[in-house]
Amino acid sequence: MSTKTKRIWAMLGFTNVKDQDVVSRCTAVLTGLTGNANYPTPPVDLATYKSAIDALSAGIAESIDGSKKIIAAKNKDREAVIKMYRQLGTYVEANCKEDMAIFTSSGFQPAVNTRAAAQPLTKPVIKRVEQGANSGQLLVRVAAVDKAKSYELRYAPVANGVTGAWIHVPVPTVKQGVSVTGLTPGTIYSFEVRALGALGYTDWSDSANRMVI
Numbered sequence: 001m002s003t004k005t006k007r008i009w010a011m012l013g014f015t016n017v018k019d020q021d022v023v024s025r026c027t028a029v030l031t032g033l034t035g036n037a038n039y040p041t042p043p044v045d046l047a048t049y050k051s052a053i054d055a056l057s058a059g060i061a062e063s064i065d066g067s068k069k070i071i072a073a074k075n076k077d078r079e080a081v082i083k084m085y086r087q088l089g090t091y092v093e094a095n096c097k098e099d100m101a102i103f104t105s106s107g108f109q110p111a112v113n114t115r116a117a118a119q120p121l122t123k124p125v126i127k128r129v130e131q132g133a134n135s136g137q138l139l140v141r142v143a144a145v146d147k148a149k150s151y152e153l154r155y156a157p158v159a160n161g162v163t164g165a166w167i168h169v170p171v172p173t174v175k176q177g178v179s180v181t182g183l184t185p186g187t188i189y190s191f192e193v194r195a196l197g198a199l200g201y202t203d204w205s206d207s208a209n210r211m212v213i
Helices: 019-033 046-063 069-095 100-104
Strands: 124-132 139-143 150-159 167-173 179-180 188-198 208-211
Touching: 019 046, 019 069, 019 188, 046 179, 124 188, 124 208, 139 188, 150 179, 167 179, 179 188
Parallel strands: none
Antiparallel strands: 124 139, 139 179, 150 167, 150 188, 188 208
16 A cells, blocks of 8 residues: 655765665665656666666775776766766656655655754743843843744833733843833832744743842
């Protein structure tokens, strides 16, 4: 039973792949495409492709104790085979009908998405709240959160242990202290901050309180 899936991509990269593994991967595709009714018109003649693989195999054997010239020739054969392999891979991607069984019948391996899933950010911390240079001004020092896109600060007056209505302030960066102005001298203010990441906002930080002068 075939397995339907989203767009399938072939594994076409050869970074840090040994020569013999190149031969193995290319040979698997040669075997898979030969006589495969799902891929009747490959863009590369398979007989030519086989000859290129054979030439690379011979070049690998000769280059074990060979001269720089022989090694250079082997590397050129490797590049030629990989170019054909990638042409065939693009063809298979376009003609596999997004069916994994049809795709793997070609001998190609599907590419694996190795991108790490987004992780929640850590809750930010207010390091301290300082009196600003001007009356009615406080500076809120926030520890930067790794991978945070931006931040949001909120503050409210505190009277008799009761926190008033919060005022929200968008904060692009916390590299410098966040300046909050227009505060009422002699009043205690409570501050909290949260960070924005790929998954949304974090929880609000613990409160930090300070009287403004």
